[in-house]
Amino acid sequence: MTLLEVNDLHVTYAAGSGAPVPAVRGVDLRLDVGETLGLAGESGCGKSSLAAALLRLLPSGTTVTGDVLLDGEDVLTMKPGRLRAVRWTELAIVFQGALHTLNPVQRVGDQIGEALRLHAKGGGNVTKRVGELLELVGLPARRARAYPHQLSGGQRQRVLIGLAVACEPRLLIADEPTTALDVMVQAQVLRLLEDLQREFGLAIIFITHDLSTLANICSRIAVMYAGRIAEQGPNDKVFADAAHPYTRALAAAFPVIGDPAFRMRPSGLPGDPPDPRDLPSGCPFHPRCSEAIEICPRTPVELWPAGELREAACVHVSGAPVPR
Amino acid sequence: MSAAEPLVEVRDLHVEYPGRDGPARAVDGVNLAVGEGETLALVGESGCGKTTLARTIMGLQAPTSGEVRFRGEPLVYSRRGMREHRRRAQMIFQDPTGALNARQTLYEAVAEGIRIQGLEGEEERLVADALSRAGLRPPESFFTRYPYEISGGQRQRVIIAGAMVLNPSLLVADEPVSALDASVRGEILALMLSLVREAGVTVLVVTHDLGLAWNVADRVAVMYLGRIVEIGAAEELLTEPRHPYTRALLSVVPETKQMEPQILKGETPDPTRIPSGCRFHPRCPVVESGEAARLGIEESCRGEDPLFLPACHAVRLASSDEHEAYLHER
Numbered sequence: 001m002t003l004l005e006v007n008d009l010h011v012t013y014a015a016g017s018g019a020p021v022p023a024v025r026g027v028d029l030r031l032d033v034g035e036t037l038g039l040a041g042e043s044g045c046g047k048s049s050l051a052a053a054l055l056r057l058l059p060s061g062t063t064v065t066g067d068v069l070l071d072g073e074d075v076l077t078m079k080p081g082r083l084r085a086v087r088w089t090e091l092a093i094v095f096q097g098a099l100h101t102l103n104p105v106q107r108v109g110d111q112i113g114e115a116l117r118l119h120a121k122g123g124g125n126v127t128k129r130v131g132e133l134l135e136l137v138g139l140p141a142r143r144a145r146a147y148p149h150q151l152s153g154g155q156r157q158r159v160l161i162g163l164a165v166a167c168e169p170r171l172l173i174a175d176e177p178t179t180a181l182d183v184m185v186q187a188q189v190l191r192l193l194e195d196l197q198r199e200f201g202l203a204i205i206f207i208t209h210d211l212s213t214l215a216n217i218c219s220r221i222a223v224m225y226a227g228r229i230a231e232q233g234p235n236d237k238v239f240a241d242a243a244h245p246y247t248r249a250l251a252a253a254f255p256v257i258g259d260p261a262f263r264m265r266p267s268g269l270p271g272d273p274p275d276p277r278d279l280p281s282g283c284p285f286h287p288r289c290s291e292a293i294e295i296c297p298r299t300p301v302e303l304w305p306a307g308e309l310r311e312a313a314c315v316h317v318s319g320a321p322v323p324r
Numbered sequence: 325m326s327a328a329e330p331l332v333e334v335r336d337l338h339v340e341y342p343g344r345d346g347p348a349r350a351v352d353g354v355n356l357a358v359g360e361g362e363t364l365a366l367v368g369e370s371g372c373g374k375t376t377l378a379r380t381i382m383g384l385q386a387p388t389s390g391e392v393r394f395r396g397e398p399l400v401y402s403r404r405g406m407r408e409h410r411r412r413a414q415m416i417f418q419d420p421t422g423a424l425n426a427r428q429t430l431y432e433a434v435a436e437g438i439r440i441q442g443l444e445g446e447e448e449r450l451v452a453d454a455l456s457r458a459g460l461r462p463p464e465s466f467f468t469r470y471p472y473e474i475s476g477g478q479r480q481r482v483i484i485a486g487a488m489v490l491n492p493s494l495l496v497a498d499e500p501v502s503a504l505d506a507s508v509r510g511e512i513l514a515l516m517l518s519l520v521r522e523a524g525v526t527v528l529v530v531t532h533d534l535g536l537a538w539n540v541a542d543r544v545a546v547m548y549l550g551r552i553v554e555i556g557a558a559e560e561l562l563t564e565p566r567h568p569y570t571r572a573l574l575s576v577v578p579e580t581k582q583m584e585p586q587i588l589k590g591e592t593p594d595p596t597r598i599p600s601g602c603r604f605h606p607r608c609p610v611v612e613s614g615e616a617a618r619l620g621i622e623e624s625c626r627g628e629d630p631l632f633l634p635a636c637h638a639v640r641l642a643s644s645d646e647h648e649a650y651l652h653e654r
Contacts, residue, residue: 042505043476152591153370182369182532187576187587209506212535212578253506255535257577258563264517266539268510272475 003203004031004054004171009066011049011058019277020063023049025227027066033170034201038214038235040250041224044273047207050224051173054205055093056083070171088119092164094157096176101160102148108159109134109144112166119167129166137162137192154185158192165196172196175207190217211247212254215239223247226274226284229303233310243312245291283315291316329396330357331493331526332381337390339376348595350376352550354390360493363520363527365541365558367534367573371592373550374530378496381528383409394494411441414487418499420479424471430455431467434486441490450489457522458485459515477508481515488519495519498530513539534577538562546570549603550595554634567634568610601626602637610638 011024024046031037041047052058054068056075068075070090078086095101103111109130116126131141137158148156157177164172174193178186194217196202206218214221214235221239222232223246231244242248249269255262271288274280280287286296295315303311305319315322334356340347350373358364366374379385381392383399383406392399399409414437417423424433434451438444455463458481471479480500487495497516501509517540519525529541537544537558544562545555546569554567565571575583588607593599605611605625616622616638624630624637632640 042507154591182591183534183573183576184369184588185591187585191585191587211506215578250506253510254578255539257535257538257574262535262538263559264540266510266513266517266536268512268514269507270511272477272508 001033002030003033003035003071004029005067005069005072006030006054007067007069009050009053009068010064011046011053012063013049013059014061014063021276023227023276024053025276027224027227027229029222029229031171031203031205034197034203035220036197036204036206036218038211038218038221039205039207039224040209040211040214040221041230042209042250042273044276045224046227046276047224048175051093051175051205051207054173055087055091057093085119088115088167088169089121090169091171091173092167092169093173093175094160094164094177096179102156104148107145107147108151109146112144112159112163115163115166121167133162133166134159136165136196138188152185154181154188157181157185157189161189161192161196165200165202168200169202171203171205173205173207176209177206178213179208179210186213193217210254211239211250223250226279227276228284228313229311230285230314231306231310231312232303233306233312237307237310243306243310243317244285244314245289245316246285247312249290283313285314295322329360331360331362331395332356332358332528333393333396334377334381335391335393337377337380337392338388339373339380339385340388343596345596349550349598350595351380351387352595352598354547354550354552356545356552356555358494358526358528361520361524361526362543363516363529363541365537365544366528366530366547367532367537367544368547369532369573369592371549371595372547373595374547375498377547378415378498378528378530381494382413382415382496384415407440410437411490412492413494413496414490414492415496415498416480416483416487416500419503420476420483421471423483424479426471428470429467430460430469430471430474430482433471433482434489437486437490443490451485454485454489455482457488457519458482459511460485475508476504477511480504480508480512484512484515484519488523488525491523492525494526494528496528496530499532500529501536502531502533510539516540534562534574546573549592549598551603551635552633553604553636566639567636568608568638569604570634572609601628602630602635604636610636 006029009024009027013021013023015021027050039047053064064076112130112133113126116129130144134141134143139158178189197204218235221235222229225246231247242251252267274284282297282299283301286292299315299322301313303313304317306312306317334354337351337354339351340349354377368374380387386401431451434454435447438447438450452463455466460466460481501512520527541558544558545552548569554570565574572586572588575586586609599606602625610616611625616625619641621637621641630637
């Protein structure tokens, strides 16, 4: 059953007197109930703008077009009252910097309690529910009395996840939730998200620049480049045999420990992501692509079939309608 | 490692920070030797003391006890001694944006070390050479630019150029790529490798990223709560880890798929209250699973500080058993 459907989403930031910045340039996405989608890409590819657009968290003056249908209802045209009801109870987000997201002068239990009082359906004992939520995310209930600075980075991230799931949303957007954390704590947080997903049928959009963290948690992966999806498909397929050269470069950036191919051979991707105001012609990836051919700078690319349930925006894929 | 004298040697090093609840033992008895031209990765979680150890090697932090030797000579903590140390040992940090002065041109940023060392005569040539070696070519085109005009990856290259401009023998890199994008990460690591090969610089890279160690390090030292618990050649340590802590760390890295993830509970404990016996025992899967009790070593794990490497009573028992079996067979 479809939970979220995004059609032809565009996000364009106003830039004072300068030219507007097109951060997301036509993205289509579908997410089923309880499904986990990984959204990967470099800084500036538009992945966080996409996430913010889903929750309507973008600064005023930003132009957003397209549809974001949550159970068929368009989030982008909701009235403020309806939007307020949908946030937290249907849609919630976890950001990267837990320290900056939590209020430093309020006890974490009170912050969760506030969300419950303002948004949760039904009444019930808020203090008891806060304790239950903290235990759900692996913290002792008595930590409700702690201030954010008294918790470690991993504990704060747990509080944020507890806060996000407090009102039992159906879709959680996790924007780099483990990036600032240690490997062991990262593994703990990923395990927690997996458990929540299994237990409550929570759908998750997991945003990251580190393709390798998506390996175990996501059923589907979409890779973004220059404001568009460059490749999408089932997790295992995209990992084992990426169709887009960009996905391959991104995957190779994280070495497989024990694999001689990576030993003393760090691999990166030369160049920088393009300026969204001045995108290269044709395929926007062509100036950095090791497999670019003569037609790439003049062939506009879109997502073409690239095997079962897979699509990629590259002239090399089997479904590309271009002479090769 | 060869029998030649190590470039850097750390002997029974202790660094304590005063605190309300008694001293925090950030580095608690470390012995380490880094050979000339070697790249050593110092890995561990936040709070394990790896950055404090690196800073102490740089002379940025004075030891509480023990010493740091450079080419056999103890560090001299005078103003002059430190200025001399800066010429042979340089450090780069995680966040290149924070490390650069936003109001200084890139030329000024790289030239600063030359001026402090009083080598102005050749300044322009040295700056151009360093930028070029760091992959910023042509170097002249970067002279008058400011940090905000270049990308994050290029900023880290400027930092590396500034560190390498005086041709140091030792480069200490504290999480050099963790603030960078995946795509840039490999480029910066490749640059570090080429500096090792071309300039013969010795590198101590501090990281929590085991994949990075596989990418660039000759040897790996694993730190836990102020102590090195396992050290060895990268090929062996990362493919056949022996200490239970190293095994757990490797098992949760998404880049090693063959291992069943072993997620340790909790986080690195407080260095003001280092557990008795083996400092890892409260989180150790060997103790928790009852394996230590079956082997009859649980008491040692809880009460006896393992002052050997790998610092694990179970590993020591297994290797002595192997040794006996080997002798028996003969």
